Amino acid sequence: xxxxxxxxxxxxxxxxxxxxxxxxxxxxxxxxxxxxxxxxxxxxxxxxxxxxxxxxxxxxxxxxxxxxxxxxxxxxxxxxxxxxxxxxxxxxxxxxxxxxxxxxxxxxxxxxxxxxxxxxxxxxxxxxxxxxxxxxxxxxxxxxxxxxxxxxxxxxxxxxxxxxxxxxxxxxxxxxxxxxxxxxxxxxx
Amino acid sequence: xxxxxxxxxxxxxxxxxxxxxxxxxxxxxxxxxxxxxxxxxxxxxxxxxxxxxxxxxxxxxxxxxxxxxxxxxxxxxxxxxxxxxxxxxxx
Numbered sequence: 001x002x003x004x005x006x007x008x009x010x011x012x013x014x015x016x017x018x019x020x021x022x023x024x025x026x027x028x029x030x031x032x033x034x035x036x037x038x039x040x041x042x043x044x045x046x047x048x049x050x051x052x053x054x055x056x057x058x059x060x061x062x063x064x065x066x067x068x069x070x071x072x073x074x075x076x077x078x079x080x081x082x083x084x085x086x087x088x089x090x091x092x093x094x095x096x097x098x099x100x101x102x103x104x105x106x107x108x109x110x111x112x113x114x115x116x117x118x119x120x121x122x123x124x125x126x127x128x129x130x131x132x133x134x135x136x137x138x139x140x141x142x143x144x145x146x147x148x149x150x151x152x153x154x155x156x157x158x159x160x161x162x163x164x165x166x167x168x169x170x171x172x173x174x175x176x177x178x179x180x181x182x183x184x185x186x187x188x189x
Numbered sequence: 190x191x192x193x194x195x196x197x198x199x200x201x202x203x204x205x206x207x208x209x210x211x212x213x214x215x216x217x218x219x220x221x222x223x224x225x226x227x228x229x230x231x232x233x234x235x236x237x238x239x240x241x242x243x244x245x246x247x248x249x250x251x252x253x254x255x256x257x258x259x260x261x262x263x264x265x266x267x268x269x270x271x272x273x274x275x276x277x278x279x280x
Binding site: 076182 | 199253
């Protein structure tokens with residue numbers, strides 16, 4: 001993956017694909033699910049743009065912005081871990097994975113606070129279609145972050161270069177989904 | 190910009206994230222409807238650039254030209270779909 005990115009490309013497309021084919025099948029499947037959800041969100045928004053904008057004002061844009069930086073940095077540390085493992089530096093690899101997982105946990109804490117604040121304000125999936133999509137999409141993403149942290153812990157334990165490539169690919173997918181989800185839900189007016 | 194491709198990608202991602210948030214803050218401080226829509230289009234464009242960076246640098250597609258091209262075309266079409274849906278109420 002990112003740690004082995006500077007090799008000469010093979011002529012066979014399947015051999016070019018970094019990491020594991022099945023992980024890419026999973027990544028594409030997840031992207032399709034989130035992609036469809038965001039497209040549906042913007043489609044429903046067409047019927048009530050003012051209502052969606054008013055609902056969006058209840059969200060914490062600054063917290064979500066901080067979480068974007070946190071997740072992007074976590075992905076960077078995971079990519080560095082793959083590079084370190086390819087260079088045979090196992091101690092540094094585990095340290096970088098632990099730091100990536102820690103930032104993932106920070107993301108969960110901030111998002112958890114956002115959720116609890118929304119629930120305390122009486123917001124739920126029934127409040128407005130905006131919040132139906134908001135809770136479903138960010139809740140589903142939250143579950144993926146939890147799964148990603150577990151995977152980071154597992155590949156820190158069983159740290160073969162192949163496991164690291166596959167495991168961190170999942171983490172980057174979580175990152176990729178968030179950088180599209182964040183502006184669509186929190187920033188578009 | 191840093192020479193290390195990973196560090197360069199991370200730096201660019203942080204700059205793009207801050208750019209999106211800065212635009213959103215400007216939107217919050219009150220803009221005309223046209224400026225608001227234009228700001229949204231810019232925010233979507235920035236998120237498309239962020240997604241490309243993650244695919245190419247973090248997920249390693251920079252080293253797989255065949256797959257990179259496929260993902261970039263699909264991602265660009267998807268970004269256009271989101272942009273079209275976003276702009277629909279304004280038309």
